[in-house]
Amino acid sequence: MAHQDVADAELAALLARAAGAELLRVRRESGLEGKELGNAGDAAAQEVLAALLAEHRPHDAVLSEEAKDSAVRLSADRVWIIDPLDGTREFSEGRADWAVHVALWEKGELTLGVVAIPGEDLVLSSADTPEVPARDESAPLRLAVSRSRPPAVTEPVRAALDAELMPMGSAGVKIAAVARGQVDAYVHAGGQYEWDSAAPVAFARAAGLHTSRIDGSALVYNGSDPYLPDLVVCRPDLAPRILAAISDYTDGDL
Numbered sequence: 001m002a003h004q005d006v007a008d009a010e011l012a013a014l015l016a017r018a019a020g021a022e023l024l025r026v027r028r029e030s031g032l033e034g035k036e037l038g039n040a041g042d043a044a045a046q047e048v049l050a051a052l053l054a055e056h057r058p059h060d061a062v063l064s065e066e067a068k069d070s071a072v073r074l075s076a077d078r079v080w081i082i083d084p085l086d087g088t089r090e091f092s093e094g095r096a097d098w099a100v101h102v103a104l105w106e107k108g109e110l111t112l113g114v115v116a117i118p119g120e121d122l123v124l125s126s127a128d129t130p131e132v133p134a135r136d137e138s139a140p141l142r143l144a145v146s147r148s149r150p151p152a153v154t155e156p157v158r159a160a161l162d163a164e165l166m167p168m169g170s171a172g173v174k175i176a177a178v179a180r181g182q183v184d185a186y187v188h189a190g191g192q193y194e195w196d197s198a199a200p201v202a203f204a205r206a207a208g209l210h211t212s213r214i215d216g217s218a219l220v221y222n223g224s225d226p227y228l229p230d231l232v233v234c235r236p237d238l239a240p241r242i243l244a245a246i247s248d249y250t251d252g253d254l
């Protein structure tokens with residue numbers, strides 16, 4: 001069967017769903033625990049995604065957390081940026097806050113992003129974004145933050161917004177939480193890679209959210225070094241306050 005007739009958005013959702021199902025199966029059936037379970041999940045999800053991409057899009061380049069990088073992607077027009085298991089720690093702890101990320105970058109821009117949250121039986125796509133729910137103005141603002149390694153910049157942003165902290169695993173789950181109206185912002189600094197944010201950022205942008213580096217500059221993908229250490233994703237009206245709080249904290253020294 002020729003597969004080029006499967007549209008990119010349909011394919012990305014199929015990939016994320018398939019990897020998610022495989023991850024749930026590994027967790028149910030492998031008998032592994034802890035780090036071994038996380039490693040088995042990373043490998044199994046990578047295998048599913050790599051096989052489906054090779055079958056359906058053999059001419060596209062791929063940047064994955066779980067595969068050796070290749071300079072081929074730097075001259076390619078189309079690059080799939082994937083994180084087979086974002087939130088490996090939470091996956092291995094039996095929690096639901098982990099995700100599968102599938103993004104497509106074309107000629108300089110993210111054009112598609114799918115985030116599956118298999119523990120909630122959820123697949124979110126930039127090709128089909130529901131409206132961000134309205135905020136309850138009487139409730140405090142909520143700031144999503146890493147459960148395991150919250151960056152130092154969290155506290156000044158929390159203070160500036162007088163926000164509640166909402167610790168959770170996975171960059172994808174945190175960014176999706178902003179789009180789902182579960183939190184109002186996610187701020188991260190100090191280390192991350194393109195695959196941690198590409199798919200959820202594409203989804204967040206399609207939902208009309210603010211996405212940027214913590215100095216307010218654009219998040220750029222398919223760079224020669226995939227290190228992309230910080231980001232802000234928030235309701236657009238909050239962006240000026242959040243970026244000002246970060247700038248005060250860093251004293252413009254990033």
Ligand SMILES: Nc1ncnc2c1ncn2[C@@H]1O[C@H](COP(=O)(O)O)[C@@H](OP(=O)(O)O)[C@H]1O
Pocket residue numbers: 065083085086087088089145146147148149168169170171172189190191192193196
């Ligand atoms: N300081 C750091 N350096 C490198 N990667 C980081 C990082 N902080 C968070 N990450 C990555 O960002 C993702 C979300 O982290 P967290 O849940 O702590 O917010 C995780 O991806 P993986 O699970 O794909 O490795 C984690 O490894």
Ligand SMILES: [Mg+2]
Pocket residue numbers: 065083085086087171195196
């Ligand atoms: Mg990740």
